[in-house]
Amino acid sequence: MSARLLPLIGFVALLALLGFGIHWNTRHEMNEVPSPLIDKSAPEFTLPLLFDPTKTLSSKDLLGKPYLLNVFGSWCPTCQDEHPFLMSEGKSLGIRLIGLDWHDEPEDAKRWLAQFGNPYSTVIADAQGHIGINFGVYGAPETFLVDANGVIRYKHISVLTPRVIEQELKPRIAELVGDKP
């Protein structure tokens, strides 16, 4: 009797596997590759400010308080989708929002920010894209939450939607602001 049920059991097992695959794919963005840099020190950098290239900002200057590093580019259409959310939510995050203008012409980025608004407390220009590569960026927009010790605690790939900001980002920020080193 059980031998006759075997094909049915096999079929149900296959169905369960495929169903799980579909379920998994709807919950996960398959393009999103987990970063090996999570819980590691953020790569060091010293980059010119977008609006004043004579001055620079380095990763050491940012130590002491957590910050959010948002990688964007004027060439990036998805960044444009994300932009309104940064404009509306950026100030309410309670930590510095640093813009990393990645692989971009500074003039284009300035024009882009003038047109859509500037949600950032500071914008640094990574015109060659090297720092972005050190951060393992492969598709802007990408956002890194870095703690007061300069350790990357969280990374989000693609648009920071209001849902992601509320459910994933804000609890993590509260955690970091709560336990000061």
Added chain:
Amino acid sequence: MKRQPLKGIVAALLSIVVLGAIMAPQAYAIDALPFKDHAQELRFQQLTQKLRCMVCQNESLADSTAFLAKDLRLDIFKQMQAGKTDAQIKVWLTSRYSDFVLYDPPLRPGTWLLWFSPLLLVLIGAMVLWRILRRRSRQPLPTTDSEEDW
């Protein structure tokens, strides 16, 4: 004189093949990088073909036209000039982009299932086959001529 056109066609085809063979390596390299020698160029191509472009994830770093792939190719080229080994370059890449950049995933406890599941499936199949065959061999042969069924 009669066979001249055929000769012409053969010559044309041959020259296409020969030209193609000569030009193939150049067609490969998207960016014209000043390699030290042919061996280094081959090494570069072999390495970048085994690396995944993170932007268009089903393309190799060698083939992709994404600017990130171009930048990474240039970085890899510079590291080769600086005398880095393939293994060192791979470590440099995986520390930023995870093992996902490698088309050949490394063998370690986390990837055992990936590497050995085909072997496991073959073993299960062999076991099932062995059991079926053993059961059949115990059964007596049918007495009637089974050829009639055909």
